Amino acid sequence: MNLNWPLMSNNITREDLNVVIEFLNKEPILTQSKNVKAFEEEWSKWLGTKYSIFVNSGSSANLIALSALKQTSGLGEIIVPTLTWVSDIASVIQTGFTPVFVDINPRNLCMNDCEVIKKINKNTKGVFITYAQGFNGLTANLLSALSEKRIPLIEDVCESYGATFKGNKLGSFGLMSNFSFYFAHHMSTIEGGMISTNDNCLYQLCRMFRSHGMVRELNDEQLKNKYIEENPELDPDFIFAFPAYNMRNNEIGAVLGRNQLKRLDKNNQKRKKNFKIFLDNLNPEKYRTDFNLEGSCNYAFNLVTKSQNLKFCERIMQKLREVGVEFRRGSAGGGNQLRQPYLKKLAGDEEYKKYPETEHIHFFGCYIGNYPDLSEDKILSLCNFLNAID
Numbered sequence: 001m002n003l004n005w006p007l008m009s010n011n012i013t014r015e016d017l018n019v020v021i022e023f024l025n026k027e028p029i030l031t032q033s034k035n036v037k038a039f040e041e042e043w044s045k046w047l048g049t050k051y052s053i054f055v056n057s058g059s060s061a062n063l064i065a066l067s068a069l070k071q072t073s074g075l076g077e078i079i080v081p082t083l084t085w086v087s088d089i090a091s092v093i094q095t096g097f098t099p100v101f102v103d104i105n106p107r108n109l110c111m112n113d114c115e116v117i118k119k120i121n122k123n124t125k126g127v128f129i130t131y132a133q134g135f136n137g138l139t140a141n142l143l144s145a146l147s148e149k150r151i152p153l154i155e156d157v158c159e160s161y162g163a164t165f166k167g168n169k170l171g172s173f174g175l176m177s178n179f180s181f182y183f184a185h186h187m188s189t190i191e192g193g194m195i196s197t198n199d200n201c202l203y204q205l206c207r208m209f210r211s212h213g214m215v216r217e218l219n220d221e222q223l224k225n226k227y228i229e230e231n232p233e234l235d236p237d238f239i240f241a242f243p244a245y246n247m248r249n250n251e252i253g254a255v256l257g258r259n260q261l262k263r264l265d266k267n268n269q270k271r272k273k274n275f276k277i278f279l280d281n282l283n284p285e286k287y288r289t290d291f292n293l294e295g296s297c298n299y300a301f302n303l304v305t306k307s308q309n310l311k312f313c314e315r316i317m318q319k320l321r322e323v324g325v326e327f328r329r330g331s332a333g334g335g336n337q338l339r340q341p342y343l344k345k346l347a348g349d350e351e352y353k354k355y356p357e358t359e360h361i362h363f364f365g366c367y368i369g370n371y372p373d374l375s376e377d378k379i380l381s382l383c384n385f386l387n388a389i390d
């Protein structure tokens with residue numbers, strides 16, 4: 001049997017490519033221009049925020065968001081999950097913040113809200129939540145504690161766009177939110193990312209961070225004129241406000257993004273349906289099936305064994321390989337980040353042991369791709385196959 005099941009499939013379609021070809025035939029400007037602007041506006045409308053900034057990756061979105069936060073709030077501690085993508089923690093370290101770690105809630109793979117609240121102190125400058133693999137991680141408890149203590153929430157929605165909390169899209173709750181359009185995600189602009197916010201000051205900062213710290217990137221004329229007046233000896237087109245980056249995307253990415261956005265909601269409905277079929281047909285004696293699906297929108301099937309039997313896990317992974325099912329062990333970002341060399345030096349060799357829920361996913365969890373063109377029969381064959389492994 002070969003199930004021929006890659007991690008992601010058909011995420012850039014023939015139709016997307018035809019739209020790009022049609023665009024190229026007009027011999028257009030290819031660097032950041034009208035389509036980038038239009039994609040940003042359409043994305044903001046879809047998400048329910050005022051402003052968005054299209055960048056070249058989700059990791060760039062992470063780094064720009066943290067850089068902008070540093071400008072507005074100064075340095076201190078940022079609360080992060082142990083189960084996340086490397087750039088969520090790297091961006092915290094690179095900008096000079098101190099990461100403070102929190103274990104996950106096994107039912108949604110996001111930070112345990114009670115633990116987040118416990119770790120807030122006078123040095124906390126933000127909570128940088130990762131919605132892992134399509135699950136909602138917000139609770140009323142967390143949001144009210146953050147608002148009471150005036151702690152900004154930065155949302156990493158790279159793996160979960162389309163997921164909601166109380167009917168509103170994740171990414172519309174925090175001070176800023178980040179998205180990735182890498183191939184393996186809900187939609188793709190080849191490489192790409194977005195930062196969204198309702199705050200004009202942060203929006204202006206992010207625009208500058210994306211483009212060398214250049215003042216001409218500001219679209220707040222008053223602010224732009226202030227810089228120009230304060231620097232009469234400089235060419236207004238070449239004023240650099242602070243050390244920054246070049247993390248712009250381009251018109252081809254934006255044309256792809258605009259076309260993909262048209263079918264995102266429909267594709268997400270199919271993904272939700274697929275995930276439910278998967279969980280409903282897995283053997284709950286062997287695998288965790290009690291994920292909290294309220295508001296979730298997963299591009300992954302989470303396969304987590306109930307027991308902590310490494311040999312059983314090895315057998316599952318070997319059998320998946322044999323039938324051509326691609327998977328990633330440890331789920332989001334390779335499992336417990338504190339086991340990674342880049343963090344061991346900073347957090348200490350033993351720190352990873354303090355996060356048992358993340359440890360369980362690290363050793364006994366993996367994810368398999370969930371995409372719109374999967375048929376019910378194919379999902380059922382996978383479930384039967386997995387249920388038969390002892």
Ligand SMILES: Cc1ncc(COP(=O)(O)O)c(C=O)c1O
Pocket residue numbers: 056057058059060062084085087088130156157158159180181182192193332333
């Ligand atoms: C949660 C999360 N944040 C950030 C990123 C980084 O996105 P990119 O690959 O576009 O840099 C990823 C990538 O997969 C991710 O899963």
